[in-house]
Amino acid sequence: MKKIAIIGNPNSGKTSIFNHLTGLRQQTGNFAGVTVEIHKAAIIFENQPIEIIDFPGTYSLFPNAADERLVVEILLDEQHAVHPDIVCYIASAQHLERHLLLFSQIQDLGFLTVLGITMLDTAEQQGITVDLPKLQQLVGVPVVSLNGRSGKGTQELLKNIKNASCQTWIRSCEEQKQFLKQQLCENFTSVKPQIEDVLQRYQRIQSIVDECTAKKMASKTFTERLDTILIHPIGGLLIFLGLMFFLFQAIFSWAEIPMNWIEEGFVWVSLYLKGLLSEGWFANLLTDGILAGLSGIVVFIPQIAILSAFIALLEESGYMARAIFLTDNIMRRFGLNGRSLVSLISGTACAIPAIIATRNISNQKERLITILVTPFMSCSARLPVFTLLISVGIPSEKVGGILDARGLILFALYLAGATTALLASKILSQIIPTSERNVFMLELPVYQYPHWKSILLTVYNKVRTFVWEAGKIILIISVILWALAFYGPTYQRQKAEQLLQEQMTSHTDNVEQLRSSIYLETSYIGMLGKFIEPIIEPLGFDWKIGIALITSFAAREVFVATMATLYSVVDAEDTRTLVQRVKAEINPKTGQPVFTFPVVISLLIFYLFAMQCASTLAVVRRETHTWKWAILQLLAMSGWAYVASWLAYRIAVFWV
Template sequence: MKSSPTIALVGNPNAGKSSLFNQLTGLRQKTGNFPGVTMDKKSGTWPIDAQHTATVIDLPGVYSIYPKSLDEQIVTDILANPAHPDYPDVSVVVVDASNLHRNLLLFTQVADLGVPTVLALNMLDVAQQQSKVVNSVRLAMSLGVPVVRINARTGEGTDLLKKAVLGQMQEPVLPGKLFFDPVDDVPDLISDTKTQYKLTNNYLALQYIIQHDGFSFLNTPQRKVLDEIIEKHKFSEPTFQAGETITRYKRIAAIVTEVVSDQRPVNEPTWSQKLDRVLLHPVWGYAIFGFVLLLIFQAIFAWAQPFMDAIDSGVAWLNSQLKESLPAGPLTDLLTDGILAGLGGILVFIPQIAFLFLLIALLEESGYMSRVMVIMDRIMRKFGLNGRSVVPLISGVACAVPAIMATRSIGTRRDRLITILVTPLMSCSARLPIYTILIALVVPSQRVLGVFNLQGLALMGLYLLGLVSALLAAYVLKILLRTKERGYFIMELPTFKLPRWNHVGLTVWESVRSFVWEAGRVILAISIVLWVVASYGPGNDMDEAEARVKQQNPTAASDDLQDRIASERLEASYAGNFGHFIEPVIRPLGYDWKIGIALLSSFAAREVFVGTMSTIYSIGSGADEEGVTIRERLRQERNPETGGAMYTPALAWSLLIFYVFAMMCMSTLAATQRETKSWKWPAVQLVYMMALAYVTAFATYQLLK
């Protein structure tokens, strides 16, 4: 036995693999009560005994070893290739005990490939709720492999699983015969393939025949040889595969009848099925989903506001205290007006980010998110998207980068490409700081009907605008990218479960930590650069601007004079010069040179906009005021041409609409390039989204000004 054996966790989507993976390895991998969470293989270590520590690999969930998408191909590439570095010494097939009939299909295929296997019987509590009793001893005898009863959510049964895995590594126990032996139907085909590639397993030889075009470990000449074998024997892959599935299910049905006793009255629906009659209803389903969205966005404003106010005031207080206690000079200015002002502009939004991910995690954990995918599939198809596109689009509310990676579960190339191109239109968490600070400036915090907060309704409207624009863009792309490929959407609805609060808390913590860490690093770097270019200028321009202000305002009050000097020095700086350079382009949108600086800096990441504005307005006018928050600074900003408020409803809504559509995230463009393997599509994404942002922001400002 190897000193570091490899254990592969295999199973249907939502069977509990990722939960078991966390129990075995202790790694903090995110899991959810909806299919498609694990989009790539994850690995960790599992101490089996004092001498051996195994590497555990959590493979993407699949219903069959015949892949329908890129993520499913990972599973077949590993299990069909003994030379693969991740080829398992033992595969643990995790099955849902409440639905053995479907889950055992994958098990029989993995076992037939000759991989030593342990069957982990999970979700026995769900089976019990459905009045189903599974005889695991009889099941082990019928299958010819060890069967272990586990609870992946609580860790129950993992010690028995460890013993079973250790036994399979030391003395592998395989089923007495294949559950489906292709040599019974096509003996010559299997014989030629085994001889050509020196194979010993009949079912593996069949996979070489059927899946050779998708196997990454076969080169072009090897695939051509397999094509010749297929042509020689006039082999029909679809017909044979369909016959194989029927044969397997017949044998599985006999096993399930023998080992499962169902004590439910005939045709009595479960409580999950009763709920689904309402949640999946063609009318009430959408009404309930709309109400859930409304609650989420109301909660983001109502619940998070006290925490945001506390952080905002705390950062402003700390800034003023540092200015009073530290000696005046460039380093103090860099720390307070540069670094702290920039970071404070993002830290204030931690409560809203936390509440957003908390509520999304509850929907995932409970199982409701799967119902959302089903009802949204009805809409998606009208716009040319695959039902599986719902997963990336919903994930895009958190971050577009993993959402784009999640498109690997989409089977057809056109549907996958369209989903990648429109996913960034979904409002991600990086836009939330921009939305909330601008909405707070122009939308009154008052209630409608005594329940709904106007600011929450405005926020929900922006998210819905992103969704509608994504659907319309998909419809246009469907027309432009014509193809004969047909999409499909197959998904099993999980039963409703109580949220696991440790998983919910972990999700919120990881999301907030990632947001602060990723955004914080970028903002820290940009804040330092921005402070430098805003504090220094070409030649003596800044000194001359200060002298000019003093000469023009000899009788001005001290505070007013300092504000004017700070503003003129900023305008004469390198940052001010560049802002004035791009101002003619953005002036039709209502933006001035200060906003232009923030727009440019936010190309690195959208959330940098708020941090940049914090730095700009700390360096500019009002810098000497103690305890002034960024929202107050924006509210106090004056329009030099009109003398009125700079952030009018027309300007604020123009900015809001601009950021709904603007592709201002380099990481998203990089993810698009990586997934499409071409720079053409990131370029298309950048051009069409920026054009859409500019045109709609222009129209918004001109209509409202």
């Protein structure tokens, strides 16, 4: 099958062309050792199967980031799975001079090429006209006019594949390969030959562009006029914060409606199956293991879809580059960039879509740091845990006669999460090495109406990737946790039956709940809770809290449901009963209440910092293509949660 590469500069419109060519047939290809993804799709054209590959956007073959480096590696490696036979090079008419640099470098590698020119209409508005037949004559390869919005010209592009040709510019094919291999070996650190290469190419490019384009002096463009408002140092920042607030609302509130439908749907199916199947391990596995796991995957789809659509909208319109510009000064102090801020803010709703959104960060180091610190932001799943614990341990008093103590604690928790994320970024930026050039230059593209088809395609691809890639891991972890909670050693189960018979007389109203509570206590997970008690005792936790810590490892919100089971509350939604029971719990060793103020503070701090989310873990694994970072993140967050929790507990004990 012929492999056709779509290559071009960032903002050349090449992904829109790829989307028009391939539609929903896109697949994502990952390559070992790199965090970069390449989208490809197999299509039939004129009864011939062809594979189309969308390469990451790059300005030249002298890479400055991991994705750009991958382009060079693939083009030099003839054995690579996506090494192309033909290149469809996409260049924008607005910036023809700059876009022909990479084109000339690729031509020198000997690739048969077709040149597609996009944004002719936008260029015309700016007073630039391009004579395409003249350009074709000068560059010596077929030139096709393309429209990224309507898709006009894409079929013409494919038809011209058979006419694709090659013309060398400054080196023979062998010399160019040798030159780039040498640069690759030196990790592109020797800049002088690169400068000479670029200057030599521009001499010829300049004369070609002068010959085939006509430029009229244009007045201030629409983009420049809009930018006087949108990137105003204060006004622009306020508009950006307003947009982020809107995004936060969308993820937090709007997504809640479909999320509730999904949860209710799964509860309904679960109850239906329980009624249909006779009680036993299979019914339990299906409802509490598999269905619960599936629910944990599907429930995130609305948030991922909303965030992906919003980010795609910002990217497509050209606003994302302005957001990076506005916040760069603040974020770079913490080793991050403006795109990181979008992920961090989204992380307060849910870390899953926020981590997926880091794909838009081209600098691999900044992207990795953002992935690693985003789970410190207090997500919506922490809210039920915080609400329960605050109701149990923090009195409803007014601080300074105005502020509610409980509200103040909740605010402090959110603030502590954000501060920790930024401090962790600062530390990680000092530790993680980078080979990327420490130069920040960003092109601010012209504003454009977004392509709705492209946005929908982006949303579809992001959701599909999450469901298939992260979903597998979430499902496996859910089933393992189910097995640990469902099964227990025989001798423990006999003890459980005895205990149940004894207690049934005093708990006639909720026997089922009592059975669940006793069975959970005598299950493997219950035994684990007791086993870890000595480790968690310094934090003020007992074995019952230990069980909740283990069950909520997959999803922190499970903490509330586990507490409800452990304290034999019929309806976990009825938090008042749960709060009363939890408050009344007495520690048999000390004779004092279990949930004292220090214990509650300690638990709050633990849930604020600990990972406690299998879905996040799975997504980190998915996005970094290695378990290394996911496990390091889990250990670091859990370790820090333990230390901070212990400190908070000691200070609170001293205080009280």
